[in-house]
Amino acid sequence: MTKLLEVNNLHTRFKVRNGYLHAVNGVSFSLDKGEMLGVVGESGCGKSVSMMSLIRLLPPAAQITEGEVRIDGEDITHASVSRVNSIRGSKVGMIFQDPMTSLNPFMKIGDQLVEGIVYHKKITKAEALKQAAKYLKMVGISNAEHRLTEYPHQLSGGMRQRVMIAMALLNEPSLVIADEPTTALDVTIQAQIVELVKDLREKLNMSIIWITHDLSLLAGMVDRIMVMYGGYVVEEAVLDDIYNSPLHPYTIGLLKSIPSLKTEAGSRLPSIPGAPPNLFTVPTGCPFAPRCEHKIDRCQTEVPALAAVPGSSGDRPHRVACWVDMRGRGVEQ
Template sequence: MTDPLLSVRDLAVEVSTRRGPARVVDGVSFHIGRGEALGVVGESGCGKSITTLALLGLLPPGARVAGGSARMEGKDLLTLSRRALREVRGGRIGMIFQDPMTSFNPVLKIGDQLIEPLIYHRGMLRREAWARAGELLRLVGIPGGASRLDNYPHELSGGMRQRVMIAMGLACEPPLLIADEPTTALDVTIQAQIVDLVKDLRARLGMSIIWITHDLALVSGLVDRVIVLYAGKIVEEAPVDDLYARPTHPYTQGLLASLPTLEGEETRRLPAIGGTPPDPGRRPAGCPFAPRCPLRVARCESEMPPLVAVAGGPHRAACWVNAKPQELAA
C-alpha cells in the first residue's frame, strides 16, 4: 500500500495505581490509509478510547505514554510539544466524543463553540466563521441550519447534539476523523442516521475514519478493516468481510456469536462470554483471554501468542490454537 496517513507502532500506555503502574495499552500497532475507514472493536475497558486519546495528548491524569510511536504526515504525534499538538487537534485530526452533553460547554451557544476551531486553525474572522458554522450545521442535517447557532446544548435533542459534535469535528476538514462510540447514547433510529451521515461525509470529503465501538454489528457496513482489542492488545485484525466470514480468535468468535439475528428459533438464548477482562495490574502471564477461553491449552496460560497471518492473507490473529503460528508446531 502507499504511505499510510497514520502509522502507530508498539504503543504502550500505563496508568498509576496503588500497586504501581498498570499497562492498559500494550504494544498496539496499526495503520490507516488515506480515505480508509478502520474499526476498533472490543468491550469496555479493553483500551480502545485510551489508545486514541494518547495520540492526541489527551490522556487523563495518572496515565502516560510508556513507549511507541505514532507517525502522521512526517511527525511523531507522541513527541510533539503541547503547542504543536493543539495545531493537530481539530486542524489535522477531528474528534467525535462519546457523550456530547459532557463535551460541550453548557453555558456557551453552540455557534460560539463551532467557530472556535475555525478562528484558531483557519484564521477566520468571527463573521466569516459564523457563516461557515451555519453551513456545517446544514451539512450534517440539522433542521433550521444557521438558526440553531444561537441554541444552547441543552436545547437540542441527543441526536442533534451528536450531529453538532460531528460538525465540530469536520469544521476544519481534517484528513482524519476519530469517532469514539458516537452512537452509544442514541436510540437505534438516530444511531442509523448518524452512521449514514458519517458514511456520506466520508464519501464526499474523502477523509479517513477511525470508528471506535463495542458493537461489531454497527461497523459491518461502515469500515474497511477491523482490529479487535482485548486487555490492551490486538488479538485479531482483518478486512471487515473476512472478519465476519472467518473470525479466528475465540474472543472475536464470542463477540459475533452474541449478536442477535433474524434467523433461527425465537427462543434461542444468545451465548455470552463468561468471566470478566483481567485487571490491568494483574495481567495473566500468557494470553490475556485464556481464563475465559473455552479452547485454551496449557501454552495459552504461559506464553502470549504472536499476531500472525491467517492463511497467508491480510487477516491476522493472536491465538495458539486457531491461528496456528509456526511456533505451535515447533
C-alpha cells in the first residue's frame, strides 16, 4: 500500500486582533491511493482549515506553524509558491461548498473549465475544450458542447456543482478534497451528487477527502471517518467501527443526534449541550471536556493523545483521543 498523503502534527493558526485563533492543533493522518476519507465535525472545528492547509490554500492571515504535509512523499509545507501552484489542480483538486458563487460570472463555463488544464498540461485550448466536454458528459451534463459556451448564471445549482466537479477532475488529480459539496444543494440533488462521486471514484481511482457535518451522509460512501473537534482529531476509524462502536463521547453525541425513522413522533432529538470551544487559547485539557458527560478530573488538565484502541490492530487501527474507556458504553443504535 502506498501512502498518497501523509500529514504529521499539522498546526494552523489565524492572526486576529488580539493574538491568534488556533484553528488546527496537531492533526495527523494519512491516506492511501484510492481511499475515501470522511471528515466530520461541527462548524468551526477546523475541518475545512486543516484540509485547505494541505495545499496551503489559506487566507493571508493564516499561517501553518508546525508539522508537515507530504503528497506522494513531497513536502508541501516548505515547498515554493510556484511548486504549490503546480500541485494545486494537477495533483489535488478541490470541490467547494457553494456552487452558486464558485464560478466566475464573467467567464463562459468552457473557458473556466480549461483554465487549469491549459496551464498545467500545456495543451492547446481546442484540445482542452474537447477534454472538458468529455468530462461534462461524465458528470452527467447533457448537451455538453453547448454548455461550454454558456455563462454560469444559465445553469442551475446542481448543474453548477457538476461543473465544479468536472473542473476538479479535468486535471486528473490523484486526490480530490470535497469541502461540503452538497450542503448548498437540496436533498434529491445531494443524493445525485453523492452517487456521482462514488461512481467517478471507481472509474478514475482517485483518493477523496469528503468534508461534511452530516455523519449520515457518509454511510455507504467512505472507507474511513475522521471526527474533528476544536482543531483536534478526536476519533478515527473505518466506517463500520464509527457507526457500530464509537468510542469518543463527541462521536457518540453526533450519532445520537441523527434523526431516524424509529424516533418517536413528538419526542425531542438528542443534542450535545453547549457550543464548540472558542479557539483563541489552546485548551489545557481535552477540548470537549466542558460539554462531556463522562469527563473525569484528568480531562481538565491533560490533552488526551490520539492512540490506537487496545485490541484493534492491522494497518488501520481504530484511534481515539479520550481518557475514559468508552467501550461498551456507546450507543444503543
